[in-house]
Amino acid sequence: MKGLLFLTVVVVTAGLVAGQFGFPGASTGDGCNCQPPNYCAIDFGRIGRGCELSDGSQGVCCPAAGSGPSGPSSFGTRSSGMLNVNTRNAFAASRPGVAESQLEVGVRAGVAAVDSLAALEQSIVQSSSFLRRGTPESNHVHQSRIRQSARDMDKRAWAIVMASSNVMQNEGLTSSQGGLGLRNVRVSETSLRDRCPPTVTCRDPRSKYRTADGSCNNLQNAAFGQSNTPAQRILPPIYEDGVAGFRVTGEDGSPLPNVRRISSSIMVDINEPDTTFTLSVMQWAQFMDHDFAHIPFPSLENGQGIDCCPEDPNTPLHPRCQPIDISGDPFFSRFRRKCMNFVRSMLAVGPAEACTFGFAEQLNQLTHWIDGSNVYGSDENEQRAVRSFRNGLLKTSRGNMLPINPEQQGGECEAELRNAKCFLAGESRVNEQPGLTVIHTIWLREHNRVASELQQLNPQWSDEEVFQEARRIVIAEMQHITFNEWLPIIIGPQFVQAFGIQASPPGSGFSNDYDPSINPNMNNEFSTAAFRFGHSLVQGKINLIGRDGSLSSVLLRNNFNSPHLIQNEGRxxxxxxxLVQFPSQSFDNFVTQDLSNHLFQTPEFDFGMDLMSINIHRGRDHAIATYNSMREACGLRRAVNFDDLSDQIIPPLINRLKDLYKSVEDIDLFAGGMSETPLDGGLLGWTFTCIVGDQYTRLRKADRFFYDLGGQTGSFREDQLDELRKSSWARILCDNSELTAMQPLAFQLPTHKLNRPRSCQTLSIPRVDLRAWRGGRK
Known part of the structure; x- marks a missing residue:
């Protein structure tokens, strides 16, 4: 396997054997460091020998802590920059010579554009010219909620972007001067300065707990990772006009291929179940995505959807509309559909010194951290909405389920269409599909389980103390499971080690690789393309296993945005x-038609939307770099022609791409990345591995509160850290469902002889011992 060209790996061998600290494993005297399987999950595929733990259950012979693939590593001289070190010069451009008076002309135009848009939307609301509820398009809109703070940020950014466009046109600037050059002009230098977000003030920089909105993690750059802030980029955008125009033309100026045609040609539905990994792999990916990335598209102020496919073709379109042409499509033509609704994403600007003119950047409504914001919310209002303010607990509903959303009218799902109600969680897309609702419920229960035990151990603690400490523990469990069990599956153990982000077992001590110079914010290439790889893993048919082993199934298309399967049918x-007994689909270019033809289908319709078309179209909306450019940024040779893609893509798929695109330079990142052959040991191809690995490195090394860091105000004690490193997905499921047996590595099918199901009570599925938090020693 090739090594990433921008990596210099330094392996540090330090640490002690876990058995020396009284853990259930022990040395057998023959060189076997016997431990529960999750202690060396990253090495599991290469372990061939089992052993016996102290309770008689089966463990595995793990490498000693700090040795081999489990040892910590770093980027060496590249540790603070990741991919952007190589691409920073691509953003360089000199400030264009624009007079202050001309800037003010643009400013006035930007303000006028915001006012004009507000008047237009008011007339749309008054005339009820919005999407009809109960349609797939409306279902798409009502999968999530847009906070008022996000709407306010979008208005700020819209004014600045419209001002930038006006200046570029009036001054005759090139696309580079308008998009990149104007990034050197601060908005604070103009009368539009009030549209810049206020400077973040950290109330208690020494707090051991994270803020609800993700701010103040980085004390030098307090807005790093905060909700309602912009994404960032690995490579400059390729907007049609350099500033904000939707990308519609290719290298030679001719129109880019139709996204539905690309979807139908490349991402067909073929059933290829994975032979190793459970459906949990897909579900964890979606749950993670909903922890750190939500770039919403706008709805009207009354919550109704913008109609970009009006029946009257003479109706003027909303300026944020960019509908997808599906005329003549073999599937949708059966339903006389020629247009698929598509609204462009909401925008954001950076705070203070990062508030500039220039190209548009999209808004992330969530915190940019792995911080359980999908459970706890991404601002204080969302956090208060899910708390009971009693004994540190989160709210629940009957059956120890998620609480019911009190705002049913115009809420975040279409449950009333199936005689159910919307659930409420820290992230508004909780009702999107049954597996997602399940994992939200599991982590709600885990918080309350931890909080209840902490309260019993420490009856003197207040509700706030119990809540914050339980939240801190739950986030640590999520982080450990992600880096110990899940991420090695996605990018492979070798690349986890190469990026220096592998988890360590108990007894390994603290990490010390925090780097405040790293910006953790979502890379647009990651959130808009690479991390959508999980759509390939989705099963269109949901198999249900009863307590008695009986098997039944339902279709995903009949369960979008409605938790009736859980709420009404008790499943x-x-x-x-x-999630743990059935496989996910393999990662490939094949995608279930429940996503490509029936996305957000409702009872009234036999069709839905096409998620693959939306993904490619969204990439053009965000003007993210092309596949060829990202290949190059990730160390591959830039393709001069289609045949040069053969280093990563098989010939049949190259031929399909050649039939679709006029130039190899035009290939959309999502289409190209989904076509790559997976690397040995991981799920993804080279380019997506590179992008995903880079982002997870940011999520770890830029996080001052990362669970295994030492020397920080939020650091755990070493005995507490050793307990947290016992966390596993299997244990979380054992503790928060009726299941009594589980394979120790629940992301992997129980086919390996050392991963057979065993009782949840065995030491081979260890539990975090919360007695380490007894007394006042939080």
Whole structure:
């Protein structure tokens, strides 16, 4: 396997054997460091020998802590920059010579554009010219909620972007001067300065707990990772006009291929179940995505959807509309559909010194951290909405389920269409599909389980103390499971080690690789393309396993945005069994038609939307770099022609790309990345591995509160850290469902002889011992 060209790996061998600290494993005297399987999950595929733990259950012979692939590593001289070190010069451009008076002309135009848009939307609301509820398009809109703070940020950014466009046109600037050059002009230098977000003030920089909105993690750059802030980029955008124009033309100036045609040609539905990994792999990916990335598209102020496919073709389109042409499509033509609704994403600007003119950047409504914001919310209002303010607990509903959303009218799902109600969680897309609702419920229960035990151990603690400490523990469990069990599956153990982000077992001590110079914010290439790889893993048919082993199934298309399967039919634990006993689909260019033809389908319709078309179109909306440019940024040779893609893509798929695109330079990143052959040991191809690995490195090394860091105000004690490193997905499921047996590595099918299901009570599925938090020693 090739090594990433921008990596210099330094392996540090330090640490002690876990058995020396009284853990259930022990040295057998023959060189076997016997431990529970999750202690060396990253090495599991290469371990051939089992052993016996102290309770008689089966463990595995793990490498000693700090040795081999489990040892910590770093980027060496590249540790603070990741990919952007190589691409920073691509953003360089001199400030264009624009007079202050001309800037003010642009400013006035930007303000006028915001006012004009507000008047237009008011007339749309008054005339009820919005999407009809109960349609797939409306279902798409009502999968999530847009906070007022996000709407306010979008208005700020819209004024600045419209001002930039006006200046570029009036002054005759090139696309580079308008998009990149104007990034050197601060908005604070103009009368539009009030549109810049206020400077973030950190109330208690020494707090051991994270803020709800993700701010103040980085004390030098307090807005790093904060919700309602912009994404960032690995490479400069390729907007049609350099500033904000939707990308519609290719290298030679001719129109880019139709996205539905690309979707139908490349991302067809073929059933290829994975032979190794459970459906949990897909579900964890979506849950993670909903922890750190949500770039919403706008709805009207009354919450209704913008109609970009009006029946009257003479109706003027909303300026944020960019509908997808599906005329003549073999599937949609059966339903006389010629247009698929598509609204462009909301925008954001950076705070203070980062508030500039120039190209548009998209808004992330969530915190940019792995911080459980999908459970706890991404601002204080969302956090208060899910708390009970009693004994540190989160709210629940009957059956120890998620609380019911009190705002049913115009809420975040279409549950009323199926006689159900919307659930409420820290992230508004909780009702999107049953597996997602299940994992939200599991982590709600885990928080309350931890909080209840902490309260019993420490009856003197207040509600706030219990809540914050339980939240801190739960976030640590999520982070450990992600880096110990899940991420090595996605990018492979070798690349986890190369990026220096592998988890360590108990007894390994603290990490010390925090780097405040790293910006953790979502890379647009990651959130808009690479991390959508999980759509390939989705099963269109949901198999349900009853308590008695009986098997039934439902179609995903009949369960979008409505938790009736859980709420009305009581299939929660059946779905949990499905997550760990059935495989995900393999990562490839094949995608279930439940996503490509029936996305957000409702009872009234036999069709939905096409997620693959939306993904490619969204990439053009965000003007993210092309596949060829990202290949190069990730160390591959830039393709001069289609045949040069053969280093990563098989010939049949190259031929399909050649039939679709006029130039190799035009290939959309999502289409190219989904076509790559997976690397040995991981799920993804080279380019997506590079982008995903880079982002997860940011999520770890830029996080001052990362669970295993030492020397920080939020650091755990070493005995507490050793307990947290016992966390596993299997243990979380054991503790928060009716399942009594589980394979120790629940992301992997129980086919390996050392991963056979065993009782949840065995030491081979260890539990975090919360007695380490007894007394006042939080």
């Amino acid at each position: 929660f634990d059946d779905l949990v069994r499905t």
